[in-house]
Amino acid sequence: MKIAVTYENGNVFQHFGYTDEFKIYEVEDGKVAGTKIVAAEGNGHSALAGLLNDLKIDVLICGGIGAGAQSALEEHGIKLCAGAEGSADEAVEAYLRGELENKGANCDHHGEHMECDKDSSCGERAPKGKNVGKVVRAHYRGTFNDGTQFDSSYDRGEPLEFVCGAGQMIAGFDAAVAEMNVGDIVDVHLMPSEAYGESDPAAIFSVEIAELPGAEGISVGQQVYLQNQYGQPFPVKVIAKDDRLITFDANHEMAGKELNFRIELVEIVK
Numbered sequence: 001m002k003i004a005v006t007y008e009n010g011n012v013f014q015h016f017g018y019t020d021e022f023k024i025y026e027v028e029d030g031k032v033a034g035t036k037i038v039a040a041e042g043n044g045h046s047a048l049a050g051l052l053n054d055l056k057i058d059v060l061i062c063g064g065i066g067a068g069a070q071s072a073l074e075e076h077g078i079k080l081c082a083g084a085e086g087s088a089d090e091a092v093e094a095y096l097r098g099e100l101e102n103k104g105a106n107c108d109h110h111g112e113h114m115e116c117d118k119d120s121s122c123g124e125r126a127p128k129g130k131n132v133g134k135v136v137r138a139h140y141r142g143t144f145n146d147g148t149q150f151d152s153s154y155d156r157g158e159p160l161e162f163v164c165g166a167g168q169m170i171a172g173f174d175a176a177v178a179e180m181n182v183g184d185i186v187d188v189h190l191m192p193s194e195a196y197g198e199s200d201p202a203a204i205f206s207v208e209i210a211e212l213p214g215a216e217g218i219s220v221g222q223q224v225y226l227q228n229q230y231g232q233p234f235p236v237k238v239i240a241k242d243d244r245l246i247t248f249d250a251n252h253e254m255a256g257k258e259l260n261f262r263i264e265l266v267e268i269v270k
Contacts, residue, residue, distance in 0.1 A: 001027040003095065004052055005088040006062040007037065012084045012091050014063030015167040016048065024055065025092050032092060049073050061091050061100070064167075071250065072202055129178025132165035135269040138177055141262045150259075159266045170195045173261060180265040188261050196254040203250040204239070215246050224248075 006013040007023040019040050026034040038055065040048060049072035052060060059079045073080055083103025084091045094100040137159040142151040153160050162168045164177050172194030176186055192198050209215045218224060220241055225233040226248065236248035 016065040137267040139264040199256040
């Protein structure tokens with residue numbers, strides 16, 4: 001058996017999509033027979049899940065992970081044990097003893113548009129800058145390329161508070177704030193790779209209507225919530241339906257879109 005752990009400085013790294021390395025454990029007769037460190041090649045949950053599949057990984061141990069990544073791992077038959085913390089070696093030993101609980105830790109950012117969604121790219125590497133790790137408050141206005149506004153903290157009358165560089169925000173937004181001074185206002189244009197990623201074909205799937213209670217009353221274009229294998233709800237959009245099948249798209253609504261932001265750094269809290 002092979003176990004992979006999202007890895008940083010001996011510990012379980014807490015953001016699957018941001019991990020730079022995996023520590024791979026070869027297990028024989030219930031004991032660790034060997035280990036090696038493997039660089040995370042590629043960005044986004046599909047690329048990382050594909051890498052683990054190529055490495056013939058049986059189990060992934062990690063901290064936070066989103067629904068899109070969980071689905072990608074499930075498609076490759078990789079068992080997930082999420083929500084782990086602390087020493088990577090100790091986490092693996094606990095797993096082998098049957099003591100490591102899968103908490104189904106979800107990078108649950110389906111609130112404001114600006115928060116890093118669990119089905120977004122989330123694979124961009126963490127930004128560098130003087131504000132990384134600090135709690136900051138920022139106002140922003142987001143628009144599409146045609147000028148249409150899709151979100152604004154100004155309209156809500158309250159700046160957004162978050163930890164810069166902690167993976168709570170989309171990568172391009174984090175990177176912009178990382179070097180700003182209080183009072184600065186910047187305009188940024190983000191490609192999909194810096195925002196919610198490209199639309200992932202693996203996140204589009206069909207279900208037999210007969211196997212989904214209540215599916216008869218669901219119509220195309222409607223957004224509904226399904227549950228993953230860990231009982232966690234995640235939003236999907238109905239994109240097709242016939243007499244037998246209903247097809248869902250679990251991609252974020254912003255996937256594949258270029259976004260523009262005007263960002264004002266209001267305060268560095270700590």
